[in-house]
Amino acid sequence: MPINLADTSMTTHGRVMLKISGEALMGDQGYGLHPPTVARIAQEVKSVHDLGVEICMVIGGGNIFRGLQGSAQGMERTTADYMGMLATVMNALAMQAALEDLKIHTRVISAIPMDQVCEPYIRRRAVRHLEKKRVCIFAAGTGNPYFTTDTAATLRANEMACEAIYKGTKVDGVYDKDPKKYPDAKRYDTVTYDEVLQKHLGVMDASAIALARDNNLPIIVFSLDEPGGFRGILAGRGTYTKVHG
Template sequence: MRPEFERILIKLSGEALMGDQGFGIKPEMINYVAEEIAQVHALGVQVSMVVGGGNIFRGVAGSSAGMDRASADNMGMLATVINSLALCDALEKHGVPTRVQSAIVMNQVAEPFIRRRAIRHLEKGRAVVFAAGTGNPYFTTDTAAVLRAQEMNAQILFKATKVDGVYDKDPALYRDASFIKKISYMEVLEQQLHVMDMTAISLAMDNNLPLQVFDLNQRGSIIGAVCGNGVGTRIYSDERQ
């Protein structure tokens, strides 16, 4: 298989790591994710990742329960560090040299985020996991993923999620939901499709960063997306691309 891209960023939700559990990290699931990413790395693709923390703590949920939003988001960012360390360990077990860089300084467990160092890791064949979001409250890991993709000069951002792409309405609630193969950023914003949060979509649109959304649970979906096999939904600046 020949990859379509040389440098990518993969956004993984925290919920993806808990599998069918209600909380935490399922060892079988994180091993599966690492195996899928290792296949892409073996093709010579430079891989970076951003992982959410929703399987441990979600800042928005904490805020809605009465917690101060900044405090809740800080807790959510720390949850992403736990997931990033777990993913790093799993990737290394599959032979992928990996580094974790955190937007919140914690030198004992992760490198601080330094853009040039992260790019150098990628050039040397190491995978990089970006932890702690942007390091600021009020920003989601979706926004952090778009930001890091831009900083790494990634050619595309892959969002590996629970659904096989973008629909015109929630397929879990509506049987007549229609699958969308290609769509523009502007249409996503106008129709308020919940692909990523609006800040992330706007940032991707402003910088013309292509996005691709697909089902992580479908084996081979990551390598299929990287090799241009038409997996999931592609989001462009112009829907005709």
């Protein structure tokens, strides 16, 4: 059955958070940004935006700098985390450029004020952008060290009253072990927040899962490498894992 564009009744959610890792933007490279990959992900976002869905995004910074790795190499953790936050701003600006090439109005909103580059985070203003069907990319994490972009995505999703977090990964859901290493790995169709924490399933870090659980915010884990996957899952098709209460 064809999907009627701009008809959110054909989708499972009307406002969502898309969380992707920085590594998702580097394609087959080992580092940095791969413009064709950024453009492909932007096209996925556009296909969902065309359905009338309001979209928030949080992008990690691991393709440029990861705070935990920096601190592991002897750098002071707070400094390393701030460097990681700046990396997320670079990724957000790259995604904004790709989306605006597709004529999608986009705002980069940073938890660390840098007015010449992007907007500061003001919740009511961000909500208004969403109501105007602009894509909001939240950058610089929560603005605080010791918090991951998973936690930032969950925090912003709650503040923006998103109906779910869609976490785009390289696999089509949550498995009991790494499916790339173990052919007998089993995929969960659904899994509870507590199971994720107890079994260390690695969906998101513990603080993000706990925050989602406390606010009953479902997390949908799907493959971002599957063309049309984001749109298909929002329309009720495709393979994914739902994390819920």
